Amino acid sequence: MNPQILVDGLIAGAMYGLGAIGVTLTYSILRFANFAHSELLTFGAYAALALSSALGVLSAGLLAPLGPFSFGWSLPLAAITAMALTGLLALAVDAVLFGRLRARRSSIIVMVMASFGAALTLRSLLEFVFTSKPAYFTRELQIALPLGGGMRATPDQLLALVLAIALVVAVHLLLTRTAIGRSMRAVSENQALAGVVGVDVRRVIRVVWLLGAVLACVAGIMAGLLVQLRPYMGFDLLLPLFAAAILGGIGSVPGAMLAGLIVGLAEAGTVQLVGAEWRTAVAFIILVLVLLLRPHGLFGRPQA
Amino acid sequence: MNAAAPPPALATRALVAGYERDLPIVRGVDFEVAPAELVVILGPNGAGKSTLVKAIAGLVPIHAGQAFLAGADITASPVQEKVRHGLAFVPQTENIFATLTIQDNLQLAADILPRSEQAARIAEVYELFPDLAARRSACAGNLSGGQRQMLAVARALIVKPSVLILDEPSAGLSPKIVGEVFSRLKEINTAGITIVLVEQNVKAALAIAHRAVILVEGELRHDGPAATLADDPIVAQLYLGATPAGREEQR
Ligand SMILES: Nc1ncnc2c1ncn2[C@@H]1O[C@H](COP(=O)(O)OP(=O)(O)OP(=O)(O)O)[C@@H](O)[C@H]1O
Ligand SMILES: [Mg+2]
Numbered sequence: 001m002n003p004q005i006l007v008d009g010l011i012a013g014a015m016y017g018l019g020a021i022g023v024t025l026t027y028s029i030l031r032f033a034n035f036a037h038s039e040l041l042t043f044g045a046y047a048a049l050a051l052s053s054a055l056g057v058l059s060a061g062l063l064a065p066l067g068p069f070s071f072g073w074s075l076p077l078a079a080i081t082a083m084a085l086t087g088l089l090a091l092a093v094d095a096v097l098f099g100r101l102r103a104r105r106s107s108i109i110v111m112v113m114a115s116f117g118a119a120l121t122l123r124s125l126l127e128f129v130f131t132s133k134p135a136y137f138t139r140e141l142q143i144a145l146p147l148g149g150g151m152r153a154t155p156d157q158l159l160a161l162v163l164a165i166a167l168v169v170a171v172h173l174l175l176t177r178t179a180i181g182r183s184m185r186a187v188s189e190n191q192a193l194a195g196v197v198g199v200d201v202r203r204v205i206r207v208v209w210l211l212g213a214v215l216a217c218v219a220g221i222m223a224g225l226l227v228q229l230r231p232y233m234g235f236d237l238l239l240p241l242f243a244a245a246i247l248g249g250i251g252s253v254p255g256a257m258l259a260g261l262i263v264g265l266a267e268a269g270t271v272q273l274v275g276a277e278w279r280t281a282v283a284f285i286i287l288v289l290v291l292l293l294r295p296h297g298l299f300g301r302p303q304a
Numbered sequence: 305m306n307a308a309a310p311p312p313a314l315a316t317r318a319l320v321a322g323y324e325r326d327l328p329i330v331r332g333v334d335f336e337v338a339p340a341e342l343v344v345i346l347g348p349n350g351a352g353k354s355t356l357v358k359a360i361a362g363l364v365p366i367h368a369g370q371a372f373l374a375g376a377d378i379t380a381s382p383v384q385e386k387v388r389h390g391l392a393f394v395p396q397t398e399n400i401f402a403t404l405t406i407q408d409n410l411q412l413a414a415d416i417l418p419r420s421e422q423a424a425r426i427a428e429v430y431e432l433f434p435d436l437a438a439r440r441s442a443c444a445g446n447l448s449g450g451q452r453q454m455l456a457v458a459r460a461l462i463v464k465p466s467v468l469i470l471d472e473p474s475a476g477l478s479p480k481i482v483g484e485v486f487s488r489l490k491e492i493n494t495a496g497i498t499i500v501l502v503e504q505n506v507k508a509a510l511a512i513a514h515r516a517v518i519l520v521e522g523e524l525r526h527d528g529p530a531a532t533l534a535d536d537p538i539v540a541q542l543y544l545g546a547t548p549a550g551r552e553e554q555r
Contacts, residue, residue: 179415182404182408182411182412182415183412183415185401185403185404185408186401186404186412189401189402189403189404190398190401192363192383192395193395193398193399193400193401195362195363195382195383195384196361196362196363196383196384196387196393196395197384197387197412197413197459198384198387198388198413198415198416198463199384199412199415200384201384301403
């Protein structure tokens with residue numbers, strides 16, 4: 001077995017994990033599967049691309065590669081703005097769509113269908129603005145560094161992995177050690193009781209959208225940097241994201257990341273051992289197996 | 305209302321409330337509780353007792369009428385604001401966060417207090433409930449029924465409420481544990497906290513209450529001292545329906 005699949009799997013998996021955290025948090029607090037989450041990922045990536053290109057036009061120096069990486073200052077600067085924009089987009093979609101449906105106490109299936117509609121709309125808009133041609137953050141070529149044991153990774157890939165792990169730890173600490181995290185866990189268990197205890201549920205919902213959107217944006221930028229940007233990049237990630245969120249257990253942040261890594265490794269292993277054409281089936285098979293054998297996932301709580 | 309008499313700790317005026325707009329469950333209730341009073345709300349199953357207290361707490365829409373806390377109109381204030389005004393509510397079911405630890409249940413309630421006071425207040429409440437203090441890092445879902453009710457009451461006391469409303473705290477508890485919970489409530493009331501208690505356990509509730517009201521089909525049908533009601537077999541037969549023992553069997 002080629003040890004390189006370990007590196008490839010972990011890097012793809014870290015991306016899945018970041019996206020899956022957003023899915024798992026919105027699912028556990030808003031109680032519906034948001035199929036538009038993957039479009040937040042795509043939007044974040046394209047927003048960063050547009051801003052980064054604009055910064056490059058303003059000052060070419062910002063495009064000069066930073067140390068061993070393939071990108072210049074323009075990308076991290078653009079990324080921060082893109083995170084804010086993606087957060088605003090999520091809040092806007094909630095204000096015009098999901099929030100209204102919640103106020104009418106719409107059923108879960110209506111929310112899910114609305115999220116499909118939102119996903120299609122966003123994806124078409126992005127395709128219209130940016131065309132379906134693949135785009136890239138940079139054209140710099142990177143040399144993969146040997147990691148020992150026959151494994152290689154580019155500096156960009158290693159950065160993505162470290163950043164993903166750091167973000168998971170940060171979100172986990174936010175949930176377990178802070179007042180807003182406590183409120184989020186309370187709302188996820190019992191929204192009415194949370195209100196009685198004094199939690200402003202609407203504020204918690206806004207925080208969840210922001211958090212999920214920011215993580216989606218980072219995952220989208222990673223996907224764009226390590227692979228390429230396409231209007232369908234988020235859509236193609238939908239199945240691995242949901243497989244990871246459900247395998248990890250709805251509501252569990254460490255679970256989502258661990259499961260993301262598992263899905264990534266399983267995909268890389270399948271490509272190596274079975275064939276590349278089986279890659280997309282892996283997430284589906286994992287999803288089905290988890291739903292059949294352990295629907296609450298690795299770290300979720302069983303539904304009563 | 306003259307300056308000498310304090311306003312009631314809690315009051316409703318012609319309160320109409322219900323889950324759907326065209327289906328009032330509580331139908332014009334006028335209800336007053338004096339400061340430091342312990343009032344029990346009795347009534348048959350489905351009378352609207354839970355709906356009434358949930359409407360006061362902000363969990364069920366109020367269609368008409370008003371609710372007042374110490375004279376201030378709280379009819380329109382959202383649920384999370386009421387606790388900040390001094391109204392604590394312990395729901396009938398699912399009244400603790402089972403996935404959180406005991407400590408986190410209390411800390412969550414304390415989060416609305418100034419940061420500098422939170423730890424001291426939680427410590428004070430642990431002193432009142434040593435059983436909970438001993439298991440503070442246990443998951444609340446692992447507690448027994450009686451301990452859960454104690455945690456729900458402890459959680460409600462964190463904010464030093466002026467009014468504490470409890471919806472059937474004795475439901476599902478053994479008679480011995482009911483006795484413990486009720487003597488706790490009496491102590492809390494003696495310390496000056498106004499208590500409104502919804503109960504089906506008529507005997508135990510009347511034993512600690514000052515006054516009792518009976519709700520039937522969303523309307524108040526009786527209001528009087530608890531002592532006289534306890535001795536009134538006709539009222540009991542008419543409005544209370546099942547005896548406490550009969551209710552245990554229904555569950
Ligand atoms: N969530 C709800 N949605 C719609 N109707 C409800 C809801 N909860 C209760 N009801 C209805 O409201 C009426 C009053 O119910 P409520 O729970 O207030 O009665 P209760 O006096 O508390 O009874 P119990 O002694 O059984 O607790 C009942 O007809 C019930 O069917
Ligand atoms: Mg009830």
